[in-house]
Amino acid sequence: MASAAATADGDAPVTPDATSGLPPWPQLIGFLLMAFGMFMAILDIQIVSASLTQIQAGLAASADEISWVQTSYLVSEVVMIPLSGFLARALSTKWLFVLSSAGFTIASILCSTATSINEMIVYRSLQGFVGGAMIPTMYSAMFLMFGRGRQSGVSVAVSLIVTMAPTIGPALGGWISEVATWHWLFLVNIIPGVIITFGVWALVDVDRPNLPLLRRIDLIGLVAMAFFLGGLDYVLEEGARRDWFADGTVFTVFVIATVAAVIFFWRSLTVVEPVVNLKVFANTNFLFGGMLGAIVGIGLYGLVYLYPVFLARIALLSSGQIGATLWVTGLSMLFVAPLMGMLARRSDPRRVLLFGFLMLALSTWLTRGITDEWRFAQLFLPQVVRGVGLIACLTSISVTSFATLPMEYIKDAGGLFTLMRNIGGAIGLAMINTIILWRTNLHWGRLAESVNPGRPEVQAQVDALTALATEKGLADPEAAAMREIGHQVMEQAMVMAYADCFTVLSWLFVVFAIVPMFLKRPPTLASVAAAESH
Template identity: 50%
Template sequence: MSPRRVIAFLVMVFGMFMAILDIQIVSASLAEIQAGLAASPDEISWVQTSYLIAEVVMIPLSGFLARMMSTRYLFAASAAGFTIASFLCATSTTIEEMILWRALQGFLGGGMIPSVFAAAFTIFPPSRRNVVSPMIGLIATLAPTIGPTVGGYLSHALSWHWLFLVNVAPGILVTLGAFFLIDFDRPHWKLFERFDWWGLVALAAFLGGLEYVLEEGPGNDWLADPHVALFTAITLVGCVVSFWRALTREEPIVDLSAFTDMNFALGSAFSFVLGIGLYGLTYLYPLYLAQIRGFDSLMIGETVFVSGLAMFFSAPLAGFLAGRMDLRLMLLIGFVGFALSTWMLTGMTADWDFNELVVPQVLRGMSLMLCMVPVNNLALGTLPRDKMKGGSGLYNLMRNLGGAVGLAVINTMLSDRADLHYDRLREAITWTNAEALRQLNLMAGNLSAHGLDGQLGAISQMAGRVRQQAVVMSFIDVFLLLSLLFGGLALAALLMRPPAKAVGGGGH
């Protein structure tokens, strides 16, 4: 390995970090952006949704584009466009402008992510994979985890504009580094003549529509909402046409043949599940701290940063273990650890904060790294070189889709289970319940001492307590479901086969 290629790869890794970080960097600062752009509550969610929809379309498309343009031109163009879109986001004056530039930012950012995974498993020999795989695994898991923390600090210390301006200087350096250093492959421009434009339209309808349905469905009663119903129909049509074009075209824009490799198929399924755990808990921790504990964005960032630290310090351990133990056993340990970390949260109360959450977060961060490294190696380590670019796009797509499906299920479950628990708790609090009457009298006496209507105020406070407890119980239900999911899949890791030691690496 020449120093030039190592530096080029590090430049690509940093570009991928920027692209993945920007998925979540706005999540803790949406209120500030909403105020700055005078946006409505329904509109502001599209600052994140537009990015996700555009990114999820580009990720599988990037395999074809990398073969046509080469890694060098695709990555440099994506980094340059991402940097420009970031600057335009910061200068937006209306919510419509912000949504447009965020979509462009997500689309171009999606072109950088799979290229890094493909490069890691083609330019490095197998003996170096236990170094590079933890590196890309760390970035893929750390970036979305610390996104809310970084965003919270930037918007709190400076302004929401710096959520995007922070990308400009590094983006320029990444663009220049990619253009002048990457030399892994050569472009094949004749592929442009066989570009499947209808396949692209179908792919955008399928994945873009699916992302919209999963984002908007939980809050709009799913198919009862006409827009969700319309996009569900668009998704189904796009799905059928996308698969038909992919299976019948000589040169499809999304090559599905990588799924004929059993390791890749199982690894993609594990990547889907890891997406549920990664993005699901990155969403659940801040949501609990905001709704139940009343933390602001800065306090939330300081609390959830523990997971990121655990990932950072456990990455070298994951690389060390990957070279010295069966990857399948390592994956099993990671899944069991993740299941245990969510099982510990099933004892949650409305009083939990940093001290109670620190151990589950540390265990979650370590387990994610123990999962990500072997999944990367097992899924991509057995793919032939000519399938690597397309396979990398599909592998990363599965992780993002897992996150989208997981968030949709989590949001739906939180809403439905909170209503169910509230009804059950309300039925138990009657005028014959001695403990409920005791607490009502205490609250009424306290309010009356301050010159307020004690009886009415006490009933209102009791209703608030019941609602809060119902919400906490719905969180517990979600954590229990995640524990069962990861615990149940742990044994499936043994179905994979170790990658051959001589596969790939060091190609020109």
Template identity: 50%
Template structure:
């Protein structure tokens, strides 16, 4: 029986059984060769990103000049910034889909060209309505440049050159908001506010021509036109646009006591529900949220959100103090703020070396700890502080930003597969912008509430029966005597009220810096819970 079994087995066909049909693998991203031309084109893209980020701060430092030129009120001129930010925050996550649809080169050239044309439109605006439309177009159409550069960095460079490239985009992302007030002050003082926008024209043309000629790292996927999720796009715009409006206008309009803010908050909730529903159910979602399954990416986005609070919040706070308390103009403020930018530039090589040599988590913890030390040193603020007193806090802040953003980039984007980079880059940059929006809204709210709190406490302590108060009032009244038509004592009371208001305002600054110190210190401690990133093999250079 055994021999028969053997003979039967030998009679069977000797060809191996057909292997099971392999499942189709995800479409691989092309691996570009890192030539000198591609490298030059990449630096042109980085310069375009610098323009887009710079445009926010360069305009905010000179809003009063634009307000005078357009003859509008202080509340109305705020829409010059709000319209830009709302439009930009919608485009940033949408850019990943557009990049896959059109290719990196086509999307970036369209974005840079539109940004440049809209800049000309802003400079030519003679009314608030036309300015708001042009700023919205500038923010929306130009907003794709920022996430596209981040994604391209991880597509182009080989692993051994990734650290240096990450330092470059980190330096640009943090340096542009810092030098914005400086450049804006020079342009408005030496020429006019129109040059805040016209300064983009020649660089914009250069960026468009260079990127169009030299950058070709992927191919378009026009199949994405089929089944385009219009509902998802509308939900994204409703969600993020309404959220940005609530955050920008909430403090000015007393938050939910204002009917318009309440309506936009409801719109935010409705848009969020629709957006997340479409993101999880659509075959071709406008924004693919699968990248958040990667723990490093999710953790990096949380750190990016925190860094956004520091980056945009501190760039807002210091000029506010220098303008309202010290009475400096935009040019003088820019000269003081330049210290932070110079420090970032000088510490960038050290940040690059550390990113290449060591675990990024201790570097990130050091960056957040140094940022906390910088804001903590500002809790000793007085109304007399100027360049000398602000020197070391600014030096610490500049170094901290570089030591934080480079490892955050590595943690968030350095471990993702190439086919997820474009979409993930938009989400990653969105978190930094939202961190800035949440930070500014929180800062303004705390400033308003704490100024009123300190005012009430100081007023309660100013008893006219106290000898010190009476002596101050008599001294002020005696200084004016009969030289004023009003009663000298009334003038003294008004001056005392202004002094109390100024002290309450400075104390509210101290409270904000104290809260920010706690946030950054908590972020430094939270780094211990992050995983050490295991680097994916990067593309580029034929590797």
């Protein structure tokens, strides 16, 4: 009776059906629509990223300007994600998701109508901010609807969505750009967005709003959080490309973000109603689970970035060919997802998480010997192992992180958990780009030293290339031969830098693999059922 009353007041999870252990079917359909909305939000980042060249040409933007199409979205999104916990408590889970989905759809229409780079940046900022609430709200809804015991089973489907969107995004974006104009990268969101918005509005009802909470919002803390997280994301996104603090803009933004961080943490720890409840991190499982989520973010977003960059720059594959090569990871996740879900439900999720990290380490270790001749066949096994590792981590990490968290912290935890994974992905991309630049220059210097025309094998290569240039009728065959040798040296230096990245990631995953065993064991479905029976 107590639980029923709580549910009526909107403060407790939806009461599951007595026979199936699931929410009522309308709620279940609504949850599936929310899951698809999360997929749409994650996918949008990837399909746009794969087609920036077409957008650049359509808007007559420079190379520096076009990067802001992604940066503006990510900076705005990273501000909304932690704020979503406060808004979910004030507006309710249902209405926050409905407003987020509707706003995302409207912003997508605006993006498709952009006629200048400035308009696109404004519209993408709006799209990232309003759509940023869908992902963390989905995690909160999962917990509220299914409870602790069944969370591990549901997390399998959610994990597939989180991983499949970045996997198929680049190929899908490239295909859309090839068969249609870049405007359709945004127009494809309209029909799904409308269906999701009205479907969630009609079917989902898991809690009640607390509108008076909006009058107590900490505006100083909100502004400080925006400058802190937005600045941090900008530094991570642009730092490697702009030589970090040697660039005046990056350094200035870093200083502003640091000052804003101090103000944000001070307000969050002292005001009565902070915009982000940092008390969530007092829970050991959630604190270290969030850290592990950041490392998984590196494995998810970092490797999704690293493989296509190698295949495009070194293998010279098209976006369609790259997508066909990377599909192996998605297929392996689909095949092993049921097994990982069963293990997470019936065994210790911490062991599944340990296994997942070791598989990620193995997948990158298998790639440490990469050469310029690697294609689909050579990357097949590492990608299969990576898929197994990712699905093992993602199906168990949310279960482990939320296992001992009090119910009143769930909504704030959903936003912070998503934020940690996104920040981890941003750190991973910054780390990968920095390693590639640093190690490429290092290997270039060492290889260039060995390219001495006085060596017989080098002179033979120069002569062969000179003869080839002469046959093609080039104006300066010897200069053309030296340029080709320089290109070959640079290509080999880049391949060696990629190998260094994979090695670093391998050790990173190994170091963090042991962390799950120090956390409290989450309850299994059987233990929850036994507790409820008593």
